[in-house]
Amino acid sequence: MALNAQKPQLDPQYLEKLQDYYSEHKVIPSYSVLAGLWGISAKSWVSECVKRFEEAGYLDWTPDRQLKPGARFFERKLADSTVQAGLPNGAISDGYDLITIDDWLVKIPSKTALVRVKGDSMVDAGIHEGDLLVVEVQPNANVGDIVVAIVDNEFTVKYLERERGAFVLKPANKAYPVIRPRGRLEIFGVMAGLARRTR
Amino acid sequence: MALNAQKPQLDPQYLEKLQDYYSEHKVIPSYSVLAGLWGISAKSWVSECVKRFEEAGYLDWTPDRQLKPGARFFERKLADSTVQAGLPNGAISDGYDLITIDDWLVKIPSKTALVRVKGDSMVDAGIHEGDLLVVEVQPNANVGDIVVAIVDNEFTVKYLERERGAFVLKPANKAYPVIRPRGRLEIFGVMAGLARRTR
DNA sequence: GAAGCTACAGAACGAACGTTCTGCTGTCAA
DNA sequence: TTGACAGCAGAACGTTCGTTCTGTAGCTTC
Known part of the structure; x- marks a missing residue:
């Protein structure tokens, strides 16, 4: 009462x-x-x-x-x-x-990998050197996705585009050339997010 | 043996x-x-x-x-x-x-806040609309830091610079003007990192 | 085909667990 | 100055904890 x-x-x-x-x-x-x-x-x-x-x-x-x-x-x-x-x-x-930021960024923990970004070929997409890329590991992707591909035994982060029937990897930086892979394009995964530390 | x-x-x-x-x-x-x-x-x-x-x-x-x-x-x-x-x-x-990405991004949980980014005034610094800014809440900052300031009762993310003895807030986008606050500049915190989800 | 090992099951046991109850002290309003 | 109540202390108690010991079924190895 x-x-x-x-x-x-x-x-x-x-x-x-x-x-x-x-x-x-x-x-x-x-x-x-x-x-x-x-x-x-x-x-x-x-x-x-x-x-x-x-x-x-x-x-x-x-x-x-x-x-x-x-x-x-x-x-x-x-x-x-x-x-x-x-x-x-x-x-x-x-x-x-x-x-948690973790929960917010990664949805399928078992299929998620973290890739440290090297180089500045994707700066125009807001992806800087040293950033931690949250990648959903899968062998295929859609045109327009930012993908992590394996080219010459190295990881590359690029836009996946289609050009005259073939898949190409486009950087987001005019200083870099478009990569036209000969043969099969090996995709490691698709970008799902990123984390950056600035301090 | x-x-x-x-x-x-x-x-x-x-x-x-x-x-x-x-x-x-x-x-x-x-x-x-x-x-x-x-x-x-x-x-x-x-x-x-x-x-x-x-x-x-x-x-x-x-x-x-x-x-x-x-x-x-x-x-x-x-x-x-x-x-x-x-x-x-x-x-x-x-x-x-x-x-954990969380542990990697935030070092002092009790002093850390998350700010969702609005607008594209900091795109050239790789900060996009919708990004989650990890902010260490503190009332002061150093010149060159990316700070979250309170201007006109709104949060603004900008570079903190000094110009003719006064603090100014510089955007990382040529389309936006430099903010020269009259009176005291109220700083909410300093950017410590960011998280972005793209899927 | 006996010995040895791994992967379990089951029971026993003391220690630690969380709950509950009683009691004390300080504060504040009536 | 007297309740009433909040913030704690301390002890009692039944439960559950993790450890340890013994036992067994299946497989391998020589």
């Missing part, structure tokens, strides 16, 4: 420490370890806090009742381009939907 | 099933759950298999002796640009070093 059924408070420091632990070990620790992590000496209180994080969506349970990260556990601040007026130091939208 | 001290065999199917489970729950299950997962009804055998995966580097232990993913657990095929001759269908190098 309480009018203001205020939600129990959950300590953001606890969550951060858990996330740091998870970031290091990729596993949710046991209650006793959690107690040490949080500076608490009572498992009963850990149990209480876990319940709150569970209700808030940060923690969850496997079908076998093992504690696991919840839907919101991995959320990062996904900032939207349009900022509401007057937000002081972090114009963060409340809409969290993204889980 | 055995000449060929052959390594115990480890079932790749077991590893795959574990990776699938982990991919779904983000947690290593208990031995009894593992037994069910692997179609084994003896925990003793699970223990044996775990030991093998541990020796192979796929599993590891926390300081509190909890089972956790090992260094090789997350490895993806990282293909190198230079291909050795005559590899049939996957020119995959043996050097696995990468863990």
Whole structure:
């Protein structure tokens, strides 16, 4: 009957420490370890806090009742381009939907390979030297796809185009020539995304 | 004294099933759950298999002796640009070093935000519309950095440059003008990387 | 054809697990 | 100044954990 059924408070420091632990070990620790992590000496209180994080969506349970990260556990601040007026130091939208960059980039882990880009033959497509190309490994591709092909025992990233009935590999850089492979064109996979680190 | 001290065999199917489970729950299950997962009804055998995966580097232990993913657990095929001759269908190098794209891109999770790129004002820097910018949130930056600034209540991604004593924001696209903010320039963070999905 | 090995099954066991209950302390509103 | 409540501590308890030991079926090897 309480009018203001205020939600129990959950300590953001606890969550951060858990996330740091998870970031290091990729596993949710046991209650006793959690107690040490949080500076608490009572498992009963850990149990209480876990319940709150569970209700808030940060923690969850496997079908076998093992504690696991919840839907919101991995959320990062996904900032939207349009900022509401007057937000002081972090114009963060409340809409969290993204889980992991990994999950976002690779859909079929078993068929996905990572290729480090060498050279600047694809700069006009926004693909730079040193970028990590997310490639779905498959032996065929469609015209217009950016493909990773094997030419002269080396990987090449190029556009797959068709020219007078034959497949050609077109760079996205005027300084490079179109590659017209003689014989069969061996395709390693199709580009599905990329990751770049600039720091 | 055995000449060929052959390594115990480890079932790749077991590893795959574990990776699938982990991919779904983000947690290593208990031995009894593992037994069910692997179609084994003896925990003793699970223990044996775990030991093998541990020796192979796929599993590891926390300081509190909890089972956790090992260094090789997350490895993806990282293909190198230079291909050795005559590899049939996957020119995959043996050097696995990468863990997760997430780990590779974000170093300080608590200070990292994700910004979706709008517009094409930075195409010449290889930043396209729709890309996910990995931003380290901090109120200051160095000249030459690609920064996310707040201008007119909107996020803008630009180069931070200095011009006649004042900070300016330079786009990487000739079609856009240099932004010369009047008053204080509010910086949201510095670009640390990006992720793009093209499929 | 006996010995040895691998791949499991099954049971026993102590340690660790998470839950629950009681109790204490500080704070705040009535 | 007295409840009421939130934040913890501490102990009890039944369950589940991972380890270890014994046993067995199938295969290979000499």
